[in-house]
Amino acid sequence: MTTRTQEYLIERLGLADVIAVARKKTVPLHKHSFWYYWGGISLFCFLVQLVTGILLLLYYRPGPEAFESVRQITFETHFGWLIRSVHNWSANLFLLSVFIHMFSVFFMKAYRAPREFGWFTGLGLLGLGLVFGFSGYLLPMDELSYFATKVGLDMPSNIPIIGPPLANLIRGGLEVSEFTVQRFFTLHAVILPLLFLPLLGIHLWLVQKHGNASPPEEESKPIVERKSIPFFPNFLAKDLAMWLITLNVIALLAAMFPWQLGEPADPLSAAPVGIHPEWYFMSQFQTLKVMGRLFPGFAGEAIGMGLFTVGMVLWLLVPFYDIRALAAKRAKTATYFGIAVVGGLIIMTIWGYLAV
């Protein structure tokens, strides 16, 4: 672009204001700055999901033809295997980077005032991301996705009184069928994006509004000792470099380990041996299994679900009880809680994989 065209566009579109805002924005520079990239990586993975998801929409047919259409995408459409594989790998990387982002925010105590709503919207986005994963998993309607959904929907049906009708409504019947695929598709491709995009907009606005948080030990330093770099163009350039690395990782994984398609779902066949959920549901799966062994019958599941609920509420409300004004001891409690959660998730996940 010539300088004259640039000047013309900057003048006519009022870009000078945008550039001024972008230049004023800074990103703190310290030994934990690396963790600031993970929100951006999550955003990039989401954009990849958006693009590949739209591409898959062109050929995917929900309902009774679901498996056949995914088979055609995978084996008959040029590069269909690649688009589908990228969509799957990027979905997994999205959740992984969101988890890393969340834990880095937790340990940097970036949820503290004035950033409480960044934390809440972020957890909302993670929740939607997990539902994205769960609903998307069924769409190929192969053996594995069929049983994963069957087992997954068995959980809400154990909630007393409202559970069974709720599960039936989600399923569109008493068993997982083409109606379930149609519903999950609507959820995955219409409802969830409609909820996710505005929430993401608020989340990004809040990041813009309040800026990046520094960890407490950094904030306790006098202002003159704190370092920062401009967001534009310095941090953005680094962010984009991270996006490029992420793109390469996704491309490598998708090309070298293409996502498989199993046998078509058969409601009359037995569940395949060693069936297990995706890694992001593994710790919950294993906890429920262990609880079921410790407390046979309904009690095991009730205790397990109760434990999750209490843990998630405590996790969500951390900005309210881990407050700056309170003594350092209280602040450490939250950190220990965080370490316990990370440790618990990792141990239960590994245990889960060893047990299959």
Place this chain on the structure above:
Amino acid sequence: MSDIRESTDRENIAAAFDEELDPEAAEFTRLGFVKVIGGIMTLAYAGAIGYPVYKYLSTPVEKSAEMAAVKEVNLPNLDKLPKGSAYMFKFGVRPSLLIHHADDTWTALTAVCTHMGCTVAYNTATAGIECHCHGGRYDAKTGENISGPPPRPLKKFVVTVAAGSVTVRRA
């Protein structure tokens, strides 16, 4: 260049090569190099992403083109098509007309109007072909455009009638 501490990397390099120090030239070559490499990388990524996406999008176009490339269509039992009537069939992907005239001759034509691509109809009363979109008319035996907007005749096929079937071939 009197004070070593003041000299920049660029000056050091320039001095090392014993060149006339021209900051603008040094800036240009370095920046130019980065720009060229960056441009090539961008093109490589655009190609590596664009090509699969283009091929993915064009899969049905290729399948359709393959279907359109058929040379011959066999229509079973259509030898019994009554005189003075027509039958619409697909030659490859395009709608086409098989007409059994009152004088026992046969004609097959593409049924796509040469004006704006509407599908034409055989009128049994007038024994002619007409397009309902813009009133174009064609001769049912030759496909010649008789009146209205069509600029060209309808394309004719070669018809072979056998016992039990009719074969339509590209002329």
